[in-house]
Amino acid sequence: MEAVRFENAIFSYNDDGRDPAVNGVTLSIGKGEFVAILGRNGSGKSTLAKLINALLLPTEGKVYTCGMDTSDEKLSFEIRKRAGMVFQNPDNQTVASIVEDDVAFGPENIGLAREEIGRRIDFALGAVGMREFRHATPSRLSGGQKQRIAIAGVLAILPEIMILDESTAMLDPRGRREVMEVIKKLNREQKMTVILITHFMDEALQADRAIVMHRGEAVMDGAPEEIFARSDELEMYNLTLPRAAYICKKLQSAGMPVRNSFTAEELAEAICASLHRG
Amino acid sequence: MRIVAQGLTYTYNPKSPFASQALKGVDLSIEEGEFFGIIGHTGSGKSTFVQHLNALIRCTGGKLQVGEFDLTDKKCDFLRLRSKVGMVFQYPEYQLFAETAEKDVEFGLKNFCKEMDEAQRAQAVREAIETVGLDYDAIRDRSPFELSGGQKRRVAIAGVIVTKPEVLILDEPAAGLDPLGKKELMDLLHSIHGGWCKTVIIVSHDMDEIAENCTRAAVFSEGRVVLCGTPAEIFSRDEKLFSLGLDVPTTAHCALLLRKHGIRIDTDFTCDDFAQKVLSLWQAERGEGQGSAAVKENSAAAKDSEEDSSPVAVKENSAAAKDSEGDSSPAATQENFDAAKDSEGDSSAAETKSADGQGGDGDAE
Amino acid sequence: MLNDVTFGQYYPAKSFVHNMDPRAKILFVIAYIVAVFLADNFFGLAAVTVFLLLGVFFSRVPFGRVLRSVKMILFLIIFTAILNLFFYSSGAELHILWQWKFITISWEAIINMVFLAMRLFLLVMGTSVLTLTTTPVALTDGIESLLTPLKWIRFPVHELALIMSIALRFIPTLMDETNRIISAQKARGADFETGGLIRRAKAMIPVLVPLLVSAFRRAEDLGDAMDARCYSGAKGRTKYKKLTFTWRDLVGLLLSAALITGIVFLNLYFGGKFAVFDWIAGNFFVG
Numbered sequence: 001m002e003a004v005r006f007e008n009a010i011f012s013y014n015d016d017g018r019d020p021a022v023n024g025v026t027l028s029i030g031k032g033e034f035v036a037i038l039g040r041n042g043s044g045k046s047t048l049a050k051l052i053n054a055l056l057l058p059t060e061g062k063v064y065t066c067g068m069d070t071s072d073e074k075l076s077f078e079i080r081k082r083a084g085m086v087f088q089n090p091d092n093q094t095v096a097s098i099v100e101d102d103v104a105f106g107p108e109n110i111g112l113a114r115e116e117i118g119r120r121i122d123f124a125l126g127a128v129g130m131r132e133f134r135h136a137t138p139s140r141l142s143g144g145q146k147q148r149i150a151i152a153g154v155l156a157i158l159p160e161i162m163i164l165d166e167s168t169a170m171l172d173p174r175g176r177r178e179v180m181e182v183i184k185k186l187n188r189e190q191k192m193t194v195i196l197i198t199h200f201m202d203e204a205l206q207a208d209r210a211i212v213m214h215r216g217e218a219v220m221d222g223a224p225e226e227i228f229a230r231s232d233e234l235e236m237y238n239l240t241l242p243r244a245a246y247i248c249k250k251l252q253s254a255g256m257p258v259r260n261s262f263t264a265e266e267l268a269e270a271i272c273a274s275l276h277r278g
Numbered sequence: 279m280r281i282v283a284q285g286l287t288y289t290y291n292p293k294s295p296f297a298s299q300a301l302k303g304v305d306l307s308i309e310e311g312e313f314f315g316i317i318g319h320t321g322s323g324k325s326t327f328v329q330h331l332n333a334l335i336r337c338t339g340g341k342l343q344v345g346e347f348d349l350t351d352k353k354c355d356f357l358r359l360r361s362k363v364g365m366v367f368q369y370p371e372y373q374l375f376a377e378t379a380e381k382d383v384e385f386g387l388k389n390f391c392k393e394m395d396e397a398q399r400a401q402a403v404r405e406a407i408e409t410v411g412l413d414y415d416a417i418r419d420r421s422p423f424e425l426s427g428g429q430k431r432r433v434a435i436a437g438v439i440v441t442k443p444e445v446l447i448l449d450e451p452a453a454g455l456d457p458l459g460k461k462e463l464m465d466l467l468h469s470i471h472g473g474w475c476k477t478v479i480i481v482s483h484d485m486d487e488i489a490e491n492c493t494r495a496a497v498f499s500e501g502r503v504v505l506c507g508t509p510a511e512i513f514s515r516d517e518k519l520f521s522l523g524l525d526v527p528t529t530a531h532c533a534l535l536l537r538k539h540g541i542r543i544d545t546d547f548t549c550d551d552f553a554q555k556v557l558s559l560w561q562a563e564r565g566e567g568q569g570s571a572a573v574k575e576n577s578a579a580a581k582d583s584e585e586d587s588s589p590v591a592v593k594e595n596s597a598a599a600k601d602s603e604g605d606s607s608p609a610a611t612q613e614n615f616d617a618a619k620d621s622e623g624d625s626s627a628a629e630t631k632s633a634d635g636q637g638g639d640g641d642a643e
Numbered sequence: 644m645l646n647d648v649t650f651g652q653y654y655p656a657k658s659f660v661h662n663m664d665p666r667a668k669i670l671f672v673i674a675y676i677v678a679v680f681l682a683d684n685f686f687g688l689a690a691v692t693v694f695l696l697l698g699v700f701f702s703r704v705p706f707g708r709v710l711r712s713v714k715m716i717l718f719l720i721i722f723t724a725i726l727n728l729f730f731y732s733s734g735a736e737l738h739i740l741w742q743w744k745f746i747t748i749s750w751e752a753i754i755n756m757v758f759l760a761m762r763l764f765l766l767v768m769g770t771s772v773l774t775l776t777t778t779p780v781a782l783t784d785g786i787e788s789l790l791t792p793l794k795w796i797r798f799p800v801h802e803l804a805l806i807m808s809i810a811l812r813f814i815p816t817l818m819d820e821t822n823r824i825i826s827a828q829k830a831r832g833a834d835f836e837t838g839g840l841i842r843r844a845k846a847m848i849p850v851l852v853p854l855l856v857s858a859f860r861r862a863e864d865l866g867d868a869m870d871a872r873c874y875s876g877a878k879g880r881t882k883y884k885k886l887t888f889t890w891r892d893l894v895g896l897l898l899s900a901a902l903i904t905g906i907v908f909l910n911l912y913f914g915g916k917f918a919v920f921d922w923i924a925g926n927f928f929v930g
Binding site for chain 1: 778779780805808809811812815816860861864865867868869870871872873874875879880881882883884885
Binding site for chain 2: 040041042142143169170172173174199201238239240242243244246247250251254256264265267268269271272274275
């Protein structure tokens with residue numbers, strides 16, 4: 001089944017349609033996929049994300065989310081119920097001063113009964129490992145914790161798709177790790193479709209698939225390993241390799257027989273294998 | 279300007295139920311000419327420390343000397359100090375306020391250098407804007423708010439360096455930038471470092487960034503400096519860093535895993551150096567005539583005593599590698615490399631002793 | 644330094660008063676304020692004081708903590724008291740104690756001063772028991788609930804409550820931001836501490852502009868985040884937090900009714916505030 005389909009979608013922030021931020025994107029994302037979207041700042045990746053949950057409507061072309069046409073405004077409520085979104089700044093997406101009230105915001109909006117909201121808060125906070133913070137004040141939490149609360153706030157609506165729009169960009173390494181753990185678990189255990197917009201290459205490696213955006217177009221699409229193996233192309237789009245992949249490439253170009261590796265673990269193994277083979 | 283902190287303490291909201299001690303006796307000296315890294319979790323005291331350096335937070339306990347300025351002295355000329363010690367906050371683009379980029383950059387100049395005439399100021403602003411890699415004529419009359427994210431950050435940095443501070447402190451300067459933007463920013467810092475800007479201090483979470491850019495770094499934890507030394511010294515203490523919940527650079531992580539397989543790589547933890555050292559190891563192995571025995575011997579030796587210096591072959595090769603490396607690694611590689619070896623024998627060398635700090639405290643009184 | 648601490652003065656504790664429904668507490672405080680103004684003599688104020696002491700006792704907030712809230716307006720109390728002492732006049736004849744040029748001190752003035760000061764004191768003490776025992780969030784919920792009947796005249800109760808709660812939520816964030824901007828501009832040589840009023844006001848521009856820009860940016864982000872979480876106004880919306888009225892609240896309401904009745908009774912029985920004066924005069928000066 002298909003979660004999202006872009007059909008030659010174009011979007012411009014200017015009324016006359018010049019300088020489109022998304023310029024003719026056609027792609028489809030399957031249910032249960034974990035997709036990373038890469039690209040420089042201003043490459044159109046955030047705009048692409050906002051087209052999915054009808055925060056923006058395509059100026060031309062079509063975007064279908066869970067089979068629904070996003071340009072039909074009557075459907076936007078249903079679309080947002082199915083495609084939740086976590087934003088970049090952890091401070092700008094909480095509405096309430098108490099964690100549970102904030103997580104309740106979404107369920108309240110879709111008109112659930114009180115008891116059901118209570119259950120959903122419990123489930124959502126459990127899923128992000130923040131149950132003991134139910135009565136805490138978000139402004140006193142760490143960045144990673146705040147983003148987990150934001151994820152819980154989306155989860156409580158029980159969406160099929162979770163979009164993370166550079167949600168790790170403002171976090172420290174510990175916070176980033178926390179958030180990545182949570183979304184990987186959601187993808188694995190709840191079979192949730194995850195669309196992760198990021199410019200951390202190591203995060204993209206944890207996805208099933210990576211899409212590279214450049215000047216509004218989806219220019220590369222494939223398994224992360226496959227994408228990072230095409231390093232010359234990446235360079236053309238002003239992206240850098242993960243450091244381990246960079247070292248690996250350097251070793252290979254000097255003639256050392258090491259197999260392609262992208263993480264520190266893989267690189268260590270590859271070097272080991274290569275050295276011991278002598 | 280040399281920076282020396284001795285037994286520096288600081289408490290937020292003292293004498294209230296919300297009192298929290300952010301610094302519990304920091305001893306740290308940063309020499310003129312360093313590209314210094316400050317590492318630590320949120321709440322480790324690193325931000326409080328750097329804000330002491332230009333008296334945004336007044337010194338209340340311990341000693342702090344920045345060049346000729348004694349920051350414990352109430353009569354210290356803080357305005358002059360701030361013109362010498364520039365501070366770029368996290369997401370500095372959020373401090374832009376003027377109608378044009380030019381006026382915004384000029385702000386510090388007007389505050390600090392009141393004797394300058396208009397022409398001199400315009401010249402200084404032009405220099406600053408060009409230093410950060412922007413086109414002065416194209417940008418001077420534009421509103422800072424309509425620039426792109428990357429341009430905004432550059433304008434904000436220009437607004438700090440316009441007075442040519444001798445010490446430049448940057449809190450997470452690359453946060454939120456994409457990888458290329460990060461690299462460009464670091465290149466910018468290196469380009470001004472060594473000129474009028476004698477010392478650069480960056481606060482960073484990104485260990486790769488520290489390893490690749492800094493001459494020395496300090497690790498803050500719970501209001502104290504727990505490790506201080508060259509990146510090579512710091513990142514060779516991987517266990518200690520992990521126990522603090524901190525990361526190590528990709529290279530150090532890889533080196534740790536290799537060590538478990540009995541392969542020792544002595545590196546300054548930059549990617550290029552690391553690759554170079556691995557290559558020399560590989561070449562050495564090949565050179566020793568297809569004999570796998572040599573490798574085994576080496577790895578066995580490494581396993582036996584990690585403190586011992588690494589196999590001779592590696593040492594020689596890495597020395598050769600250094601020569602061939604040229605400009606790709608920091609100039610301090612040689613020293614880093616040697617220092618790393620020294621510190622491995624006596625690992626506590628890199629750890630600062632809190633006893634010294636108390637001594638310093640006593641002197642102050 | 645601005646920080647969380649200066650904002651709100653909730654004193655966390657588990658007590659009878661803390662556990663009361665915010666609506667009951669708000670109503671009780673309204674009744675209390677009415678009583679303070681209604682009380683026409685010292686017996687009435689004494690009755691109110693007893694209520695206040697009971698409230699403080701059952702809130703388990705240390706008395707000193709409640710007193711601290713008076714400290715902030717102590718100047719105001721003293722100022723009005725002094726004005727009243729020297730410049731009191733009324734149609735009736737005064738029992739003058741001391742006179743110098745146009746300044747007179749009379750028995751009536753002293754009594755009036757004490758009376759006014761007590762009123763202000765009781766007013767502040769009472770309302771701070773409310774804010775000390777109720778979180779700003781609970782207060783907002785209470786106000787929203789109490790305003791619900793206004794929905795009938797199309798008053799946007801839900802929107803108002805949402806605005807209040809978002810404002811509460813963003814106060815600490817914007818305070819942090821203000822501190823950060825002030826520091827950043829100080830690092831660029833800004834001087835907020837010297838110069839006259841106009842100079843100081845001008846010095847705030849480099850702080851206020853970024854703060855405003857940031858507030859707008861945050862508002863935009865928040866709007867997106869609320870949209871993404873299916874917000875579409877009050878229609879079809881449910882509420883998770885439900886305020887529940889318990890026996891405690893009933894006690895509170897009964898007490899406030901009793902207080903008002905009591906005050907009215909005392910007023911009628913003892914007459915105006917100078918009743919005390921008459922009583923003193925009757926006992927010590929006449930006869």
